[in-house]
Amino acid sequence: MRDKQLHTPEGVRDIHCNEALKKHEIQRRIMAVFHHYGFLDVQTPTFEYIDVFSHDSGTIDIKNMYKFFDSDGNILVMRPDITPSVARMMATGYHHENTPKRFCYLGNAFRNIESYQLKLREFTQAGVELIGIDSEDADAEIIAIVIQSLLAVGLKDFQIDIGQAGFFKGLLEEAGLDSKYEEELRMLIDQKNYIAVEELLDSLELDQAHKKVLLDLPKFFGDVKVIEQAKSTTMNKKALAALDRLERIYNILCDYKVEQYISFDLGMVSQINYYTGIVFRGYTFGTGVSIVDGGRYDTLLQEFGHSAPAVGFAIIVDEVMNSIERQHIEIDVPSTDTLLLYNLKSRTMAISIADRMRREGMRIEIGMLDRDLEENIAYGKKNHIGGIMNFLSLDEVELVNLETEERNTVDVKSLF
């Protein structure tokens, strides 16, 4: 019992002071990039009716959502991602508009996933959704924004793997595979469980040529040349159109001068159901899971009664933090400038001086330990405070630089 009182459940965690400051800084830099590309902030509720996430174009599997009831017996879920909520908001709040919309957001999402996946069950997403445009320029811009965001937080060694949901769908169509097996096949391919993929394809009596292409999917991984190779494996129009589009997106990414971060993975299939075009994931060292997930979803909005193409992504801030930590990338965070000590006589003056300094932008903490200076010095150093101002009287203030431990006593008036 006490165990549960003192511990957090698996997959959620506390974030302590310095780490929280770093997280804020990372989020600030990412959101600044989004704003520089003209995206506007939106906020949607943390929980919604299950219907927002459980339709045909769905998001993740319902069994992985946290569900509960409201007092009227409706089923609610903690949002497993934010894209369907933004799609709902767009469809209900902006249906009369026919110009593209650029929305960005920062918020937590919740997934009740198996613990062996070692993923957090509550995590922060910083994402963008570009709604109303179906062009490859939009696809490329979105990927360029991912790259600029990761560069802005100090990452250098990372890779964006791009796949195409349309290529996989085209192959299945060509093979004549019943769509009811698509989900299972997608899951097995995503898990790279090729023994099970082969078993499934055998049980469906697929002909050898089609079976081979599906089994060869993981080989289509690498630089832009794999697109050319993939073209020779299929005659399906949908699959070929998907590959052509990928090539054009790559060319635009060269205009953005970010091609060094791009690789292709035509075997990439997402667990998320709503992707219809490009899908992509970002990877870096220090975390085994993706730090960015995204893609084009041209049919999701139609579930909410407003048909519009869209593309977007979400950066998983917690995973970015992990990799920054492991890669020893410095993130400067502000610390308290001054620890202020006063006595009964100097209190009124000290409080008003502290106020003035805060208005000037400084971080001032009033010392709450007793007035033993050594104790305060030890406390200040431990908490990375810049210095101490010890108001000895109405005229005299003792200044201690906590970095050098230099001390001197000056006239209060000389401070201003």
Ligand SMILES: N[C@@H](Cc1c[nH]c[nH+]1)C(=O)O
């Ligand atoms: N919502 C997706 C990411 C995304 C945003 N827009 C398009 N895809 C996720 O949580 O993985």
